[in-house]
Amino acid sequence: MDSLRNSLRRLNPLSETATEQSQGTQTQGSLAGRLRDSDFVESMPFWLPPTLLVLLFVYGAIAWNIAISFTGWSGLGQPEYTDLSLEMYRQLPADQNFRASLWNTILLLITFTGSSLVVGLGLALLVDRKIRFENTFRTIYLLPMALSFVVTAIFWSWMYASNGVINTTLNVFGLDLLTHNWIGNPQFKLAAVIVALIWQFSGYCMIVYLAGLRAIPDEHYEAARIDGASTLKLYWRVIIPQLRSSTIGAVVVLMVFALKAFDFIYVMFGTNPGRSVDILAVTMYREAFSSSQWAYGAAIAVVLFALALTIIGPYAYTQYKRGAL
Amino acid sequence: MADLQLDAVTKVFTERDGNQITAVDDVSLTIEDGEFLVLVGPSGCGKSTTLRMVAGLESISAGQVRLGDTVVNDSKPKDRNIAMVFQSYALYPHMTVRENMAFGLQESTTMPDDEIERTVESAADMLGIEELLERKPDDLSGGQQQRVALGRAIVRDPEVFLLDEPLSNLDAKLRAQMRTELKRLQNDLDVATIYVTHDQTEAMTMADKIAILNDGELQQVGTPLECYHEPANLFVASFIGEPSMNFFDVTRDDSRLVHDHFRYDLSNETGDELASAQGELVLGVRPEDIDLQSTPDGAHTYATVVDVVEPMGNENNVYLTIGDEQTQTFVATVDGMHHVEAGETVYAHIPESAVHIFDRQSGHALRNRTVESTTIPETKL
Numbered sequence: 001m002d003s004l005r006n007s008l009r010r011l012n013p014l015s016e017t018a019t020e021q022s023q024g025t026q027t028q029g030s031l032a033g034r035l036r037d038s039d040f041v042e043s044m045p046f047w048l049p050p051t052l053l054v055l056l057f058v059y060g061a062i063a064w065n066i067a068i069s070f071t072g073w074s075g076l077g078q079p080e081y082t083d084l085s086l087e088m089y090r091q092l093p094a095d096q097n098f099r100a101s102l103w104n105t106i107l108l109l110i111t112f113t114g115s116s117l118v119v120g121l122g123l124a125l126l127v128d129r130k131i132r133f134e135n136t137f138r139t140i141y142l143l144p145m146a147l148s149f150v151v152t153a154i155f156w157s158w159m160y161a162s163n164g165v166i167n168t169t170l171n172v173f174g175l176d177l178l179t180h181n182w183i184g185n186p187q188f189k190l191a192a193v194i195v196a197l198i199w200q201f202s203g204y205c206m207i208v209y210l211a212g213l214r215a216i217p218d219e220h221y222e223a224a225r226i227d228g229a230s231t232l233k234l235y236w237r238v239i240i241p242q243l244r245s246s247t248i249g250a251v252v253v254l255m256v257f258a259l260k261a262f263d264f265i266y267v268m269f270g271t272n273p274g275r276s277v278d279i280l281a282v283t284m285y286r287e288a289f290s291s292s293q294w295a296y297g298a299a300i301a302v303v304l305f306a307l308a309l310t311i312i313g314p315y316a317y318t319q320y321k322r323g324a325l
Numbered sequence: 326m327a328d329l330q331l332d333a334v335t336k337v338f339t340e341r342d343g344n345q346i347t348a349v350d351d352v353s354l355t356i357e358d359g360e361f362l363v364l365v366g367p368s369g370c371g372k373s374t375t376l377r378m379v380a381g382l383e384s385i386s387a388g389q390v391r392l393g394d395t396v397v398n399d400s401k402p403k404d405r406n407i408a409m410v411f412q413s414y415a416l417y418p419h420m421t422v423r424e425n426m427a428f429g430l431q432e433s434t435t436m437p438d439d440e441i442e443r444t445v446e447s448a449a450d451m452l453g454i455e456e457l458l459e460r461k462p463d464d465l466s467g468g469q470q471q472r473v474a475l476g477r478a479i480v481r482d483p484e485v486f487l488l489d490e491p492l493s494n495l496d497a498k499l500r501a502q503m504r505t506e507l508k509r510l511q512n513d514l515d516v517a518t519i520y521v522t523h524d525q526t527e528a529m530t531m532a533d534k535i536a537i538l539n540d541g542e543l544q545q546v547g548t549p550l551e552c553y554h555e556p557a558n559l560f561v562a563s564f565i566g567e568p569s570m571n572f573f574d575v576t577r578d579d580s581r582l583v584h585d586h587f588r589y590d591l592s593n594e595t596g597d598e599l600a601s602a603q604g605e606l607v608l609g610v611r612p613e614d615i616d617l618q619s620t621p622d623g624a625h626t627y628a629t630v631v632d633v634v635e636p637m638g639n640e641n642n643v644y645l646t647i648g649d650e651q652t653q654t655f656v657a658t659v660d661g662m663h664h665v666e667a668g669e670t671v672y673a674h675i676p677e678s679a680v681h682i683f684d685r686q687s688g689h690a691l692r693n694r695t696v697e698s699t700t701i702p703e704t705k706l
Contacts, residue, residue: 219415222382227477228403228433237428241419 062305069298079294088299098300101278104190105307108197108261108279113254115198117247120205125235127206128213138210141203153267156196157183183268186276193265193277201257205250212246213239248315255311259304280304327393329356329379329485329517334388336374336541348374350541351388356485356534359515361508363532365522367564371541372521376487379519380409392484403433408478409487412494414470416462416477422449423458426477433481448480451510468499475507479514486511486518492527504530525565529553537561554696559688562609562681568642571615571655573608574685582608582682586648587627592677599692605685614679614694615657617643617665618672626674631667641665645673 035041069088073079092098127137144152159165160182167179182192216239224238262281265273271286280300288297336349349371356362364372377383379390381402389396397405408429416425426445430436436444449455452472462470471491478486491507492500508531511518522528528535529549537544537552537560545557549565556562562570575582575589580596582589589608591599618626627647632654635642639661647653657673665671682692 217413217415219411219413220417222380222402223409223411223415223417223477224428224432225382226380226402226407226409227429227481229428230432233432238417242417244419 065298065301065305068295069302071295073295073298074293076292088295091296092299092303097275097278097283100275101280101283102303104277105259105279105281105304107190108194109255109258112194112197112201112258112261113251115194116201116205116254117250119198119202120250121209121240121243123202123206124209124213128210138207141206143203144200145204147200149261149263150267152196152200153264156192156199157268159196160192186274189269189274189277193261193268197258197261197264201254205254208246208250209243212243216242248318252311252315256308259308259311280307327484327517328358329519330354330389330391331375331379332389332391334375334378334390335386336371336378336383337386348541349378349538352538352541352543353388354536354543354546356517356519358517361511361518361520361531361533362536363520363522363528363534364536364538365525365528365564366538366544368523370538372523372538373489375538376409376489376519376521379485380407380487381405405485406481406483407485407487408481408483409489410474410478410491412490414462414474414491414494416470416473418462421459421461422454422465422473422476425462425473426480429477429481444480445476448476451479451513452476467495468503471495471503475510479510483516486514486516488518488520490522491520493522493524507531525567529565535565537564539564555690555693556681557690559607559609559683559690562683562690566611568612568656568658570609570611570681572683573653573655575606575608577603577606582606584608584653586653589675589680590624595677595680595692599682602682602684602691606691607683607685609681609683610675610679611694612642612656612658613640614676615655616674616676617657617659617663618674621672623674625677626672629671629673631665631669631671634665634667637661643671645671647673 067081067084068079070084070086071079071081072083072085072087123141127134127141131137147155157164161167162179162181162184164182166182170176170179180188182188220238220242221234224234229237260281261279262285265277265279265282266285269277271282271290273282281304284297284300284304286297287293287300331352331354334349334352335347338346338348340346352371352375354362364375366372374383378385381397381400381404385398390398392405417428420428423445426448427441430441430444446455446458449458452475454469454472454476457465457469457473462473465473471494474491488507492503495503504527520527520531532549534546535549535552536546539560545552545561547555552561552565556565556570559572563572573584575584577583577599580591580593582591621628629645629647630651631643632646632651633644635644641659641661641663643657643659643665645655645657647655655673659665679694680692681690681694683690
């Protein structure tokens with residue numbers, strides 16, 4: 001502990017003078033001296049500035065947003081903090097656009113997360129079978145994750161275009177019946193987005209599951225074989241249940257990404273993608289920054305925030321209970 | 326219930342660069358029904374590979390494994406009616422003890438649930454782990470996990486019981502306790518058992534029969550005391566016994582064995598016995614067969630200097646040097662009350678009846694110590 005304190009002093013000339021002063025005043029109040037000498041005070045220069053910045057720009061901004069959502073602020077004026085009400089929240093349930101985007105957000109959240117997990121697990125199980133070129137496959141599957149949403153959105157809009165890769169391929173095989181205007185037809189728009197996002201994120205799930213699979217000792221496979229389990233039962237009853245914590249970790253990350261799928265939809269469709277693929281993040285942006293309905297946009301943001309909390313909250317709580325936080 | 330036979334079983338691994346490594350070479354063994362065979366040898370000797378071939382976890386390169394009259398070379402593990410306990414126990418962490426023990430019965434038999442329940446409970450009762458049935462493996466101590474792993478194997482009512490270093494993760498005291506318990510359990514179950522270990526104490530104390538492997542080759546199969554008193558070769562002699570046998574490189578000069586620092590005269594009887602043994606030999610003697618005397622008295626007694634004394638309480642391991650350069654060291658085990666100190670000169674008596682002679686080139690035993698047949702007690706319980 002002393003060596004740490006010394007190294008801290010060396011790093012920070014401020015505390016050096018503080019220590020000298022405290023030595024000079026040691027005969028006075030020992031409480032003040034002890035306080036100045038304490039690790040808490042000495043380490044302050046390191047953690048206080050970032051803490052203040054985070055408090056101001058993250059939690060301060062959240063608080064300010066919540067405050068705005070209680071006002072009636074719109075247009076070019078300034079928000080009136082004297083007249084606060086739940087008016088904006090009262091309008092939400094009646095708003096067809098909001099309801100559609102809430103529904104789309106939840107649908108996206110569930111289908112995207114579920115499908116990515118299933119695809120990722122499948123890939124992980126295949127790659128884990130000590131195949132050749134395992135590293136190559138792993139890199140190929142993970143690569144989409146490294147790309148920005150902007151790039152993948154443009155890439156997929158080429159794929160989905162009426163004369164794009166998908167339709168052209170279908171035509172080549174004489175499946176003209178199946179060609180559609182994937183990103184024009186409201187029936188397919190959300191599905192098109194979900195498929196593209198699965199493509200981008202199943203590689204991540206694969207890596208998470210692969211790490212989980214690697215942590216399972218070979219003896220579990222062998223013991224199960226000796227116990228007489230078929231391959232299917234072996235995975236279903238012995239291996240996959242052991243991937244529970246991998247799954248929970250991946251679910252949280254995927255859901256948070258799904259809530260933030262804004263960039264992808266914004267690049268592909270702009271601020272007004274249409275009711276069939278509107279999600280809360282896009283609606284919020286449109287209300288606030290296109291229509292200047294600041295308070296209404298802020299209220300939607302609060303709903304989005306609450307959704308994110310309901311996902312993270314239980315996870316954070318269980319991690320805390322297990323002592324992992 | 327049936328005998329298990331290994332007939333010239335061989336395992337060859339092919340490395341990526343095409344190199345072939347023979348892990349198990351032409352091993353033939355018979356384990357009779359109810360017999361406890363311990364497969365012992367240093368790490369990497371092929372003992373675990375042999376066990377895994379019997380289990381069906383490793384393919385067999387050549388030879389046959391037979392259970393009763395059936396060749397099981399190509400049978401899947403689940404069709405062999407074996408049960409195995411792994412060194413790491415391999416308990417499924419997400420299942421309770423009860424589920425762990427029931428898993429094999431659920432997967433490999435059509436036994437109805439209530440009967441599985443009864444079987445699991447009676448096995449748990451037998452092992453004294455009834456209170457643990459609803460717990461998860463992570464909440465159990467090493468010894469308790471060990472019992473669960475045994476229980477999981479027992480409930481299957483297998484024809485062959487395979488144990489792969491099951492005690493090596495336990496602390497010394499628990500290990501000694503589990504040794505006796507396992508031995509008693511195997512005796513009660515009366516199932517053919519192969520027990521793999523690198524620990525010669527486990528081999529000696531538990532086995533009906535020991536099979537000693539080195540470099541994939543079977544060195545000797547016999548009762549523990551046969552292997553101890555009548556080792557087939559230098560490897561067995563050095564591997565079995567703690568502290569291990571002392572060896573002196575000697576050459577035969579008519580009726581004596583000549584070492585750099587001493588000469589060992591052979592009686593006419595022994596000389597005749599060793600008529601064919603000429604040239605370079607190895608003289609072996611177990612530490613406990615060496616007497617330490619304060620005065621030279623009689624034949625086969627040599628002046629030595631005490632180097633180190635290891636008191637064990639009941640006995641002392643005394644490390645001795647012989648010769649002026651003190652290059653040859655050996656160890657004698659004497660009674661714990663026998664007081665010797667480092668630096669002291671003592672006289673070591675190596676009785677002729679306790680001497681083993683090996684061929685230095687081949688390592689084969691040419692003469693083993695004489696043992697009164699009555700001194701080897703029956704090991705069967």
